[in-house]
Amino acid sequence: MLYVVLSLFVLACLAPLLHRYTGRHSGSLLALVPATLFSFFAAQLALVSQGEVLSQRWLWFPGMDIHLSFLLDGLSLLFALLITGIGTFILLYANRYLEGHPALGRFFLFLLTFMGAMLGLVLADNLITLFVFWELTTVSSFMLIGFNHENAESRQKAHQGLMVTVIGGLALMTGFIMLGFAAGSYELSDILQQDLTGHALYLPMLVLILLGAFTKSAQTPFHFWLPNAMAAPTPVSAYLHSATMVKAGIYLLARLQPTLGDSAAWMLTLSAIGAITMLTGIFLASRATGIKKVLAYSTVMALGTLTMLLGLGTEKAALAAVTFLLAHALYKGALFMIAGILDHEAGIKDFQHASGLRHKMPKTCAVAVIAALSLAGVIPLFGFVAKELLLEAVLSGSHWQIALIIATVLANIFVVLVAALLAIKPWFGEEIATPKKAHDPGIAMLSGPMVLASLSLVLGLFPFIADKWLLQAAASAVYGNQITDYLALWHGVNLPLLLSLTSLCFGLLLYSQWPRWRQFTSGVDRLSAFGPEALYTKMMAGLVIFAGWQTKVLQNGYLRNYLLTTIATMLLLVGWAMLRLEHFNITFDLHDVKIQEATVFLILLVTILSAVLVKSFLAAVALLGALGFAVALIYVFFSAIDVGITQVLVETITVLLLVLVLYRLPEFRKLSSNMNRARDAVIAISSGILITLLVLLVTNARDMEGISSFFIANSVPEGYGRNIVNVILVDFRALDTLGEIFVLALVAIGIYAMVHLRTGSKPVTNADKRLASELKRMNTTQGDKK
Amino acid sequence: MSRQFNMRSLILSTGTTIILPLLLLFSLFLLLRGHDEPGGGFIGGLVAAAAIALKLFADDYPSAKSLLRVHPLQIVGVGLAIAALSSLPSLFVGDNFFTAQWWSLDIPIFGTLKLSTPLFFDIGVFLGVIGTVLTAIFTLVEVEH
Structure with a gap:
């Protein structure tokens, strides 16, 4: 399964190249891969439906119980099939939808990365692996939402989605670490065997994990980012916001239900938040007029319903949840793609401008009607089966029966309204002129909705x-035990059927009064000034103000202030820690001090004093150099030849650099007041004393065996080198060294950028000119805003 | 020409032509013997960078720059890439990330050549150090132009 996930990432990297060489067929070629993966997963159906769980594991960080481990059970398989199956059609669809877009290659790169991340997320068996993929979906969806990055609004919406989900992700990571700690393992297969509801950490970890899942799955009050994410191109909306990304939170909740689900906190929170989200979503959907907006809000409704079902915790609810999930993915994927078709082939984005298209787009109309009927839950479509199960599950629930029933039926009435909007409004009635000449799209764009809609019918x-x-198998994985319930189209005349029929009637009634309904509820628009989105905007603005303030105070650009702050902080912290020490014994004896060592000490003393007192930059630099060489001598005395050589070379080059800078400094003058100088002197002297004390203390108080004996013993047998310093640098501690040279590289880039890219300096190379003009442009746009 | 370089010394300039190749050779020597004797990529890199800087002071900036042929930042990049890549061979053998790999090549006449990933890593460090130091020096000099 690792190769399955990796293949998508590899393909993603190759996609732009492939697109360049194969042009307009690239999407169709790329679609072959998810199609192949789909058949791979479909081939596992036989085994998994028997209750088998396939797992694979590669060691990643074995010491920390972090592995690249994967697990395929009913739940993972359901998601994997949706991701690859719908993904195939989305690629075909996007290829046509975005045909001729200059950045189509990049689009495929992001989309395939997302697909790989999502697949990794649902297959992961290790919490940390899952989290890595979780964050990858966040990042890649950010790229996709902001795909039209030249559009400021698009950027802003992408940013919003990113911020909300990233904050949730942070909480989730903490929750995962607690979960791993409480369960004693990061492997889901181990965790799921345990019931952690009694653990002392249960509540905090529940809160954090729920925060992660709720932000990702757009539960109220975080629901606002999802409709805003419609700034993405329609294929992205169809894929991310109906079938995959937002379902990640639901997946996580479903996955962890056996371990965390058996508590009042879980059940009540999930059913309450779920029901509220369901109602909020569908209410907002009934008010919107943009086709994609309506669909997005109805997705919020579906996510709320799923959360509510997971909160019920019964066997029936588990089955209802997976059934509803499948039904929703089928009809919502189809409907989103149809919304895209309406936009692409007829130029229609809004219900108010669409009517009577059934003659010009007969095929699209047929598909849309089927998908919308499934949404409404009309017999004999799969949506009906799901809705019956939903009602049954809520009716047989253990808590808040009445409230949840009312909420569900209410939501269903509005769902019927929304479905009627989608099935009737654009297609029937009087034909009106469309911005583009309306016609049915080709097979590439229509195949996806067609297949998904027919699946709704067949299933x-x-x-x-x-x-x-x-x-x-999927429901059993959610429930934690083998379930015995089953699906059926016809359950006979019973309460759920009656409720279903009632909501159908009321929904249609409401549809006939839609304009009046919108007018009736128009007061809600004013309320949105106090909604969560407004709060989010205010918080972000506050963050910017805070960042500005702290930059002005702490990062004011004067090097001396940075130095002063850093040293003073260190003085306080280390000094405080030192004062609290119980044993403060410093012993040193001067018996075996040799004459050459004493001489070096004197040289040091003299140079340092003169360096402070001289009244010329050049002299000060030279004296500092001399100081460095004297220190190098000390290293040599104590036979650390390597360090000595390094010290000499570093000093040489430092002096060189300082001399180069020196000529750019003003003449030597006394600028600061005596007060300031006294303050600096005090801080300098006390930090010197502090370091001296620290060194003495540390050398005296070595409790543990040093690590150096290990290096001395193993340098030749393990590292094949007699120069221990070098063996440590390039072998034992190579990762540290790698980090250090990366820092070096950053410094080099920093110096280059600071000197060359300052505003006003003359650009040297073409790249500089580009960068400088870019910076200038950014500065002016910022200035405009102020 | 900037202020600090207008006192070009003939002695220094002539001396540099002789010393420079020796210094560069010495830096390679330090790099290659580093695993067993004092030396290594960091020290070697500093020596090489100092050698180029010597050329800069003895002659002028264009000649030092042409000696290097590429921009020092590119050297940093190549160094980083080599160092990072040297971590990968271990994965193909099934060892943990960054485990050192050693190969011996028998070359007639010259004897056995010991190749290893730490050596490549050290070469990466060597280039990274040269690039960083020279970027700093060159950048500061360029400002004068």
Whole structure:
């Protein structure tokens, strides 16, 4: 399975290249890969439906119980099939939808990266691996939402989605670490065997994990980022915001239910937040007029419903959740793609401007009607099966029955309204002129919605297919035990059916009064000034103000202030720690001090005093150099030849650099007041004393065996080198060294940028000119805002 | 020409032509013997950078720059890449990340050549140090132009 996930990432990297050489066929070629993966996963159906769990593991950080481990059970398989299956059609669709877009290659890169990340997320068996993929979906979806990055609004919306999900991700990571700690393992397969509801850390970790899942899955009050993410091109909306990304939070909740789900806190929070999200989402959907907006809000509704079902915790609810999830992915994917078709082929983005398109786009119309009927939950579509199960599950729930029933039926009424909008408004009635000449799209764009809609129909008529092969196993994984319930199209005349029929009637009634309904609720728009999105905007503005303030105070650009702050902080912290020490014994004896060592000490003393007192930059630099050489001598006396050589060379080059800088400094003058000089002297002297004390203390108080004996013993047998310093640098501690040379590189780039890219300096190379003009442009746009 | 270089010394300039190749050779020597004797990539890199800086002071900036042929920042990049890549061979053998790999090559007449990933890593460090130091020096000199 590692190769399955990796293949998508590799493909992602190759996608721009492939696009360059194959041009307009690149999307179709790329679609072959998710299609292959889909058949790979489909081939696992037989085993997984028997209740088998396939797992694979590669060691990653074995010492920290972090592995690249993967697990395929019913739940993972359900998601994997959706991701690869819908992904295939999305690639075909996007290839046509974005045809001729200059950055199409990059689009495929992001989309495939996202696909790989999402697949890794649902297959991961290790919490840390899962988290890495989780964050990868966040980053790649940021790229996709902000794909039209030249558009300021698009950038801002992408930024919003990123911020909300990243904050959740941070909480999630903390929650995962607690979970791993409490369970004693980071492997989900181990964690799921345990019930952690009684653990002391249960509540904090629950809060953190829920925060992560709720932000990702756009639960109220974080629901606002999802409709805003519609700034993305439609194929992205269809993929990320119906079938995959936002379902990641649901996946996580479903996955962890066996371990965390058996508590009042879990059940009540999930059902309450879920029900509220469901109602908020569908209410906002009933008010919106943009086709994509309506769909996005109805997705919020679906996510709320799923969360509510997971909060019920019964066997029936588990089955209802996976069924609803599958039904939703099928019809929502289709509907989003149809919204894109309407935009692409007829130029319609809003319900208010669409009517009577059934003659010009007959195929699209048929597909849209089927998908919308599934959304409404009309027999015999799969949406009906899901809705019956949903109602049954809520009716047989253990808590808040009445409230949840009312909420569900209410939501269903509005769902019918939304479905009617989608099925009737653009297609029937009087034909009106469209911005573009309307026509049915080609097979590339229509195949996705067609296949998804027909699946809704087939699975509706024969629900046992989905049930037997997939949903039983998926629901068992959610429930934690083998479930015995099953799906059926017809349950006879019972309460759920009656409720379903009632909501259908009321929904249609509401549809006939839609304009009046919108007018009736128009007061809500004013309320949005106090909504969570407004709060988010205010918080972000506050953050910018705070950042500005702290930059002005702490990062004011005067090197002396940085130095002063750094040294004073160190003085306080280390000094405080030192004062609290119980044993403060410093012993040193001067018996075996040799004459040459004493001489070097005297040289040091004299040079340092003169360096402070001389009244010329050049002299001070030269004296500092001399100081360095004297220190090098000390190293040599104590037979650290390597360090000595390094010291000499570093001093030489430092002096060289200082001399080069020297000529740019003003003449030597006394600028600061005596007060300041006294303050600096005090800080300098006390930091000197502090370091001296620290060194003496540390050399005296060595409790543990030093590590040096290990290096001395193993340098030749393990590292094949007699120069221990070098063996440490390039072998034992090579990773540290790698980090250090990366820092060196950063310094080099920093120096280059600071000198060459200052505003006003003359650019030297072409690259400089580009960068400088870029910087200038950024500065002016910022200035405009002020 | 900037202020500090207008006192060009003939002696220094002539001496540099002789010393420079020796210094560069010496820096390679330090780099290669580093695993067993005092030396290594860091020290070697500093010596090489100092050698180029000597050329800069003895002659002028253009000649030092042409000696290097490429921009020092590019050297940093190449160095980083070599050092980072040297961590990978271990993965193909099944060892942990960054485990040192050693190979011996028998070359007739010259004897056995010991190749290893630490050596390549050290070469990366060597280039990284040269690049960084020279970027700093060259950048400061360029400001004068």
